[in-house]
Amino acid sequence: MDSNKWPEVGEFVVCEVKNVTDFGAYTALEEYDGKEGFIHISEIKAGWVKYVRDHVREGQKIVCKVLNVDTSRRHIDLSLKDVNDHQKRAKIQDWKNEQKATKWLQFVAEESKLDEKKLQKLEDTLLDEFGSNYTAFEEAAIQGEEAFEDVKISKKIAATIVKLAQENIKLPYVEIAGYVDLTNSAPNGIELIKMALEEANEIDMEGVRLNITYTGAPRYRIRVIAPDYKTAEAVLKDSADTAIAKIEQLGGKGAFHRHIEATRS
The missing domain is CATH 2.40.50.140 (Nucleic acid-binding proteins)
Structure with missing residues (x-):
């Protein structure tokens, strides 16, 4: 330190x-x-x-x-x-988490052959980008190597952090899905639908993963992984509403269908 x-x-x-x-x-x-x-x-x-x-x-x-x-x-x-008691519990938990992260970073240093100076630089980089070392591992557990796309560390170090994070941090999450039917009869209708889907895929919330895939004309599947159902439902609705609003703005039609299956891990 x-x-x-x-x-x-x-x-x-x-x-x-x-x-x-x-x-x-x-x-x-x-x-x-x-x-x-x-x-x-x-x-x-x-x-x-x-x-x-x-x-x-x-x-x-x-x-x-x-x-x-x-x-x-x-x-x-x-x-x-x-x-107060709440502040005490929260601080102790944060402290314990940081102790874990410090041990994991020592392992990263050993695996990547980092000397003390380079390890300190890595810690400083993670602190600047994520606010704490444990948060960096937490984001790695959620997002994988995507968490380090804009962080100035090597791919090898990022991969080692992700491996450790996913082995040691068990994050509770739920997975839900829904479908949007998007149509547009304009000559460039396919491009307009892509524009609507791109906007729908830009819904961003911390700790949430959003993925949109094609299932067969005119249907597209929106998959959301989030820490809880309330957050997942909110993101799913925002994404679907965005896609429908955009396609209608571009002269097409859209409809949302909620998929009833959901999983929890």
Whole structure:
């Protein structure tokens, strides 16, 4: 981890309690190279705190909110009381996921023979593009190598990440399908139908895959894979409505038929 990296004010961080005193607790920030943070007794718990040790103890992992960062003094002020249970659970899960991703990236480095400097560059690239290393693996599990089309990494590294992601991340999803009948009697009707289908295929939503295939004139199948039925149905409807609206705008006709089968994984 870059030793010059510091947390942002308002950020939630995972800490290990190192030393408990009468006036607060000193911690090491797990995600920031063990940098020291301090929780004043007034930030331990809402209300009056008599003994800090009644609420935190050495060796305990806790989630805190960053109140202030002074890089010149290398001092970080933290709050424990400003973190609710939901925020704590979400942060711990994110932290665990990032730990997994770090291990997977070590394997990627071994497979691709990356030295420490190149591995750091890869991590920085993934962080810039996806916001976190785990999100990069998550996108790889969903989209395959398509997730890295516009990312400046080699095809070999992308393929290794995809392989690891699909082996280790089990994403729940549902698959649904529907059909649109598109016709246009104009001399260039086929081209106009293609235009309508291209627009329908441009419906874009994070974590969703959309695919349109020809099944036999005048019918086209719209297949949607999404995290849940509500999202899948919304994308299917948007895609079908877009195709129909476009073909009608171009002087043709369109109709939607919902396919009743659906699968869940």
